[in-house]
Amino acid sequence: MSIYENAGTLFLGSRLKRLSDQFLSDLGKIYEGAGISFEPTWFPIFYLLDTTEDVTISRIAKQLEITHSGASQMVTSLKKKGFVEISRICQDRRLKTVAFTARGKAKLKEIKPVWRALRESMDDLLSPKGQRSRVLGLLEELEAGMARMDLVMTVEKRLLFNQFLDEIEIVPYLAELHDALMALVLGWIADNPHTLHRDVNWMHQMPFTVSGGKMPLILMAVHQKEVICACVAMPDSRNHSAELSLVFKVDRFSTHLVQALWDQMNEQLEKKGIFHAIIRTDITHSSLLKILQKNGFKLREVEKSAAGHGTCMCLSRNFKKGIKS
Secondary structure, eight states: OOHHHHHGGGGHHHHHHHHHHHHHHHHHHHHHHTTOOOOGGGHHHHHHHHHOSSOBHHHHHHHHTOOHHHHHHHHHHHHHTTSEEEEEOSSOTTOEEEEEOHHHHHHHHHHHHHHHHHHHHHHHHHSGGGOOOHHHHHHHHHHHHHHHOOHHHHHHHHHHHHHHHHTOEEEEOOGGGHHHHHHHHHHHHHHOGGGSOSOOTHHHHTTSOBGGGBOOEEEEEEETTEEEEEEEEEEETTTTEEEEEEEEOGGGOOHHHHHHHHHHHHHHHHHTTOOEEEEEEETTOHHHHHHHHHTTOEEEEEEEOTTSSOEEEEEEEESSTTOOO
16 A cells, blocks of 8 residues: 555645646646647636636636736736737726737647547546546535635644543543533433433432342543543343443534443443443434444434434444344
C-alpha cells in the first residue's frame, strides 16, 4: 500500500495537486506535439469567450470562482499577447467586456480540435459505456462540500473535542459519582423515556442487588467528575441475557467514545456468561443505530410509545454463534 493510500484524506490536497500537475504537464506536451503555442492556464478564458456571450471581468471572476483582481490579471495577460481586447460598456462605464481579437479567434480555431480529442479521450477513461463519470460527480460533491464547510474552524473545533475525549476515563459505578450519573440519567429520561429498560430500580438501589436477584452492571465515561455517557446492563443469569440502556449527553456524543464504552461492557457481559443482549434506542438517534449495527445488533421490533414520546427501535445481539436474534 502506497503512502497516499495509507494516509487517506490527509493526502487529499497533495493527490489532487499531483493529478492536476500531471494533467497540465501532459496537456502542454499535447499542444507542443501539435505545433501549437498555447498555455494550459489560458484555457478558462478561451473557453468562456467561446461558449458565453457578453463576457465581463466580473462574470469571469464569478464563473471561475476567483477574485475580481485575479480575473483581471488573467485577462490582462491575454491582452498583452494580443488574444483579447477590453472595452467599457456605454451604459455602465465601470463594467469591462472582454472579446477575442482576430488573433484570438485564429488561436481558438487552432486549438479546438485538441479540445475535442482531449474530451473524447477523457470520456473514454472516466465515462465507460457513455455513463456519467463517477469521478466528476464525486469531484462536484467535494467542491460543494468544501464550499459549505469552514475547514479551519471545523478542524479547530475537532482538535478541542478530541482533547476533551482524551481526558475521559471509563470507570465502573462509583458511589462518589452517583449524583453526576443521576443528573445524566434524569436528563435522558426527560427526552427519551421510552428507551430505558422496564426495570429502573437500579437508579435508587445501586450498587446493591435489586428486584429479581439482578445486579446491574454500570460503566461510565467521566470527564472531570462529570458523567458524559453511561451504559447500564441488567443481566438475567437464568436466561443468560441482559437488557441494556445507553444514555449520553447529545452535545458530547462521539462514536469513538460510545464504541469504547460498548467494548468494555461487551467484555464484562461475556465474562458473566451473557449470550444475548437487548437495547432500545430512539429511531432519531441515527449515529447510535449505526454503531449498534456495526457491533452486530439486529432489529427485533419497532415500538411506538403510547404516551406519544416517540418511536423506539428494539435491537438484539448474540454473543455466541448459532443462536438466532
